[in-house]
Amino acid sequence: MSAERKLKVSFDEPEHGWIAITMSADDEQFMLIPSHTPYDSITELAVALNKILEGYSEATVRWNEEPAEYEFVFRVSEGALNLDVYEVTTVQGGIRRNSVFNFIGPRDQLLISFWRALRELQGRYDPSEYERRWQEPFPTREVEVLTQRMRALKHG
Numbered sequence: 001m002s003a004e005r006k007l008k009v010s011f012d013e014p015e016h017g018w019i020a021i022t023m024s025a026d027d028e029q030f031m032l033i034p035s036h037t038p039y040d041s042i043t044e045l046a047v048a049l050n051k052i053l054e055g056y057s058e059a060t061v062r063w064n065e066e067p068a069e070y071e072f073v074f075r076v077s078e079g080a081l082n083l084d085v086y087e088v089t090t091v092q093g094g095i096r097r098n099s100v101f102n103f104i105g106p107r108d109q110l111l112i113s114f115w116r117a118l119r120e121l122q123g124r125y126d127p128s129e130y131e132r133r134w135q136e137p138f139p140t141r142e143v144e145v146l147t148q149r150m151r152a153l154k155h156g
Contacts, residue, residue, distance in 0.1 A: 006105070009113045017134060018035055019036075032065060035064050050146050058076070081110040085099070085101040122140070122143060
């Protein structure tokens with residue numbers, strides 16, 4: 001019987017509107033150091049996780065690493081949750097999406113990995129310090145809703 005892959009997600013210290021996010025599963029790792037602009041990706045992440053728990057089959061989070069952009073695409077598929085990370089580039093005649101990281105696992109396990117990373121980030125700073133560092137407010141309301149939904153999953 002093979003061991004189930006687990007995804008670990010972590011945020012480094014936000015500073016001057018930049019933050020590193022690292023995802024790892026087994027020996028595969030992906031790190032991104034996006035800016036807070038033009039997308040408040042931390043808020044988009046909380047919204048996307050809530051959408052999956054609301055029953056949406058897909059949700060996307062945009063990240064800007066200047067000049068590169070990335071998309072985290074969450075897709076529900078037969079009880080599993082797929083996370084595909086794409087580097088998005090503009091090419092003559094359109095947009096190209098190159099897959100740079102993916103993870104497929106139980107929906108709840110993948111959601112918990114991101115939720116824990118958001119809660120850990122939230123617990124590090126008071127709201128004004130977080131906003132000074134990331135240059136966007138923490139998505140407190142979205143994470144509170146996500147926390148309630150995650151607790152309901154655990155007890156449901």
